[in-house]
Amino acid sequence: MAEGVIRLHGADNVVIALADLPKGAVVEGIALTGPVPRGHKIAARGIARGENVLRYGQIIGQAVEEIAAGAHVHSHNLGMAPHTDDYAIGAECRPLPSLQPLEFMGYHRADGQVGTRNYIGILTSVNCSGSVARFIAEAAEKDPVLNGMPNVDGIVPIVHQTGCGMSGTNEGYQTLMRTLKGYARNANFGGILLVGLGCEVMQVPDLVGQGRLRPDGNFRYMTIQGTGGTRATIAKALEILREMAEVASRVERRPAPVSKLIVGLQCGGSDGYSGITANPALGHASDLLVRMGGTTILSETPEIYGAEHLLTRRAVRPEVGERLIERIRWWEDYTARNDGEMDNNPSPGNKKGGLTTILEKSLGAVAKGGTAPLAAVYKFGEPIDTNGFVYMDSPGYDPCSVTGQIASGATMIVFTTGRGSVSGYKPSPCIKLATNSEMYARMAEDMDINCGDILTEGVSIEAKGEEILARIVEVASGKKTLSEELGFGGAEFVPWQIGAVM
Amino acid sequence: MAEGVIRLHGADNVVIALADLPKGAVVEGIALTGPVPRGHKIAARGIARGENVLRYGQIIGQAVEEIAAGAHVHSHNLGMAPHTDDYAIGAECRPLPSLQPLEFMGYHRADGQVGTRNYIGILTSVNCSGSVARFIAEAAEKDPVLNGMPNVDGIVPIVHQTGCGMSGTNEGYQTLMRTLKGYARNANFGGILLVGLGCEVMQVPDLVGQGRLRPDGNFRYMTIQGTGGTRATIAKALEILREMAEVASRVERRPAPVSKLIVGLQCGGSDGYSGITANPALGHASDLLVRMGGTTILSETPEIYGAEHLLTRRAVRPEVGERLIERIRWWEDYTARNDGEMDNNPSPGNKKGGLTTILEKSLGAVAKGGTAPLAAVYKFGEPIDTNGFVYMDSPGYDPCSVTGQIASGATMIVFTTGRGSVSGYKPSPCIKLATNSEMYARMAEDMDINCGDILTEGVSIEAKGEEILARIVEVASGKKTLSEELGFGGAEFVPWQIGAVM
Numbered sequence A, B: 001m002a003e004g005v006i007r008l009h010g011a012d013n014v015v016i017a018l019a020d021l022p023k024g025a026v027v028e029g030i031a032l033t034g035p036v037p038r039g040h041k042i043a044a045r046g047i048a049r050g051e052n053v054l055r056y057g058q059i060i061g062q063a064v065e066e067i068a069a070g071a072h073v074h075s076h077n078l079g080m081a082p083h084t085d086d087y088a089i090g091a092e093c094r095p096l097p098s099l100q101p102l103e104f105m106g107y108h109r110a111d112g113q114v115g116t117r118n119y120i121g122i123l124t125s126v127n128c129s130g131s132v133a134r135f136i137a138e139a140a141e142k143d144p145v146l147n148g149m150p151n152v153d154g155i156v157p158i159v160h161q162t163g164c165g166m167s168g169t170n171e172g173y174q175t176l177m178r179t180l181k182g183y184a185r186n187a188n189f190g191g192i193l194l195v196g197l198g199c200e201v202m203q204v205p206d207l208v209g210q211g212r213l214r215p216d217g218n219f220r221y222m223t224i225q226g227t228g229g230t231r232a233t234i235a236k237a238l239e240i241l242r243e244m245a246e247v248a249s250r251v252e253r254r255p256a257p258v259s260k261l262i263v264g265l266q267c268g269g270s271d272g273y274s275g276i277t278a279n280p281a282l283g284h285a286s287d288l289l290v291r292m293g294g295t296t297i298l299s300e301t302p303e304i305y306g307a308e309h310l311l312t313r314r315a316v317r318p319e320v321g322e323r324l325i326e327r328i329r330w331w332e333d334y335t336a337r338n339d340g341e342m343d344n345n346p347s348p349g350n351k352k353g354g355l356t357t358i359l360e361k362s363l364g365a366v367a368k369g370g371t372a373p374l375a376a377v378y379k380f381g382e383p384i385d386t387n388g389f390v391y392m393d394s395p396g397y398d399p400c401s402v403t404g405q406i407a408s409g410a411t412m413i414v415f416t417t418g419r420g421s422v423s424g425y426k427p428s429p430c431i432k433l434a435t436n437s438e439m440y441a442r443m444a445e446d447m448d449i450n451c452g453d454i455l456t457e458g459v460s461i462e463a464k465g466e467e468i469l470a471r472i473v474e475v476a477s478g479k480k481t482l483s484e485e486l487g488f489g490g491a492e493f494v495p496w497q498i499g500a501v502m
């Protein structure tokens, strides 16, 4: 920092210029062999022709010629070997040394999960019951019995735009069903009331199924048509909620190891700083949490496209790597049949900013997943049943990706943002990390942590990662995030809509 | 009715049994030649082999043999000639005699449109500004200045789930842009504040465009990122809203002919009664309104599929018919590329209930569009610039189809329902028509008009159509519908999402 560069990982053989640096400037004890623009890479030592170039501790390509210490590293001397089928599954799976887990104060559930919040959810099968779910929540806010429950964080309507006008069998239907069931089971809910209209494609009996949707049994359901209209549904729902809240409020926060945490990693409104401040800092926090036995979820498949073989190399087992490749092939088909294409190549603007290869660009997003082995790969909203660093397939679209992570079990979200996202995601608290100090200063009431000080104050990525982990533990124990204080989360349940609207 | 049958249109040569009728029962003075199940068709006079069979005054097929008066008409003696390319555009375009228009009390706008409500909308470009739009509306509810505006019906957040994670050029993007612009221009808004996040694909400057989005100029916009976060945006929005409400509140209800009304026709949660009670009654109301110079919109393409050549026959010009055929071809491609197919054939259950041909099934939905000439065909959300009976392409999914109609300019919705839909659609009031008296009795607090009395009380379809028109005029003049009284409309803005979520 003092030298105007940043090293993103101890193993890297390049550092990043934080300002336009002239020829002869001395960085890490080495004089630059030529001028290097801001955001671009500098060889931290001599790199042999064909040697891997490492950024974030990850391969971003190979030197296409001998590179001297202090030289500018970019398209003229850094290339990417063809890798289309070179997935080398597990080749770079290096378990991290374990750490004694920290503790948080959480809500222990019947199935062994531990929640960070204790909400009661009013889940909806279809848009057509969405307004009534909100009316119920509004009535509950004014209900003295419900307001007297000391351990319930609130009654949360979970409203969306789909659930009918769709096939009742295809992939879109299965994805929505997984998403709704996943919310019903999320450990941040102490109880779920499912409200349907009655005639929708996503039938309430199919959602409820044969088994118990929630292990604690604190689950009830009703349809507006079966109950006799809006007012009757609100009245009956209030009675049900009073019983459910009584049960939910018996649970109190008790100590749990952070190995019980499931944290969704996200970025949105990214900027040129995301990949050098907040994302690697979050990656360090992820590594620490994984070393303590916790679980972190990387997602947003369109943004890692082209660098998937770096994740397959971290896979703990062949099936894990193969499952990721299968998801990538699925996405190629999904975009092709929608007259689009997957393309995460650096644009001319990206290249001007210092990003040389598709790997390097995707690694800016992947950096928030740290360096731990890849323990499992899940579909959107599939229940997460493995500790460690895992992947859940999703679009890059923030509210949709977070919705999948919460359906998969995430009890907390940590979200890096450069331009400034202000959303929240009930029932799971969301910690916002600003990538730059300028935006943090402008939007401090929305940003939980400034990672811009990695550049402006010379804070190390490791120290920032520890700060993030400490905040994760505090928030898991009940401290409200800024988006919770502001009341966010009523609009951001966005199931992934796949297929035709009929 | 006294005879246990119903005639759906004066020109029909079949009537419908309202109960299981035995051989020899006398209907319309003719003895049945055999037993006829409830819901099935009876020849009201002798029908020659090859002669058209008419229901709703529309062709549902041809007699495949000589049919005696009083005979059961079904699959054994009613067939459908191949018609794939037999669109016969305009062949049955029969203008209806005009009627002196009734008047309503509406809000006259700068461009000559007349609204039935005077809301101020908080429109959102993306899901990521949805919660803030709601916070603004909540703050506005408590604002004494805004509450002192006598002629403003309320401040309505228009929140959705898309606007980013999408292509910025394709058909899905164009459709969303049309929808948002259409809401901004709807005559039921006296002013629009557009709130974006800042970094979304659906950019606020692109939405605002070069021209004036609203002819009255009562339009403002802002982004959360540009304004400096959540609290700053709420505070600034309140100031803007006070200025906008001052302008909007200057407009008072004044008389206007019903030729200024644009009414969206809808059905949802249909049952076996829809096609014999509420839909033909609404069709009669539509014909009356069209005869007075008004505009009605039929939609829900998957539900008219297979009967589109009956609409092309009503087309006023070749281009109108061709445009409908083009939409049908588009839908075939849309469903095929999403691994589905268009199929509106009667199911075994439909056939058991008395529906013989695909025409007859689709006509149950089309019946709500009456018999007037087809004046124009529009894409989803395209501005309606023609009076008369028009078609706007949409899915059958109720909230999505209504969203398109309102974006196209609908200032009122009339919605038939058999199972009991309880939704509402701000800014446009929605009149609910129950198709059967049993559901009406159960859900009377949600149903504006019972059309079940066509069967249970022998009310004629014509009388019920006049009752519906009278209610349309009352509601247009300010009478609240039941869904407005209950507060519906906050969850039902559902833009049609076409294409991949990225």
Ligand SMILES: [Ca+2]
Binding pocket: A266, A267, A268, A270, A300, A303, A365, A396
């Ligand atoms: Ca991202």
Ligand SMILES: [Ca+2]
Binding pocket: A267, A268, A269, A270, A303, A396, A397
């Ligand atoms: Ca992104």
Ligand SMILES: [Ca+2]
Binding pocket: A266, A267, A268, A269, A300, A396, A397, A398, A401
């Ligand atoms: Ca994202």
Ligand SMILES: [Ca+2]
Binding pocket: B266, B267, B268, B269, B270, B300, B303, B365, B396
């Ligand atoms: Ca329908």
Ligand SMILES: [Ca+2]
Binding pocket: B266, B267, B268, B269, B300, B396, B397, B398, B401
């Ligand atoms: Ca419908």
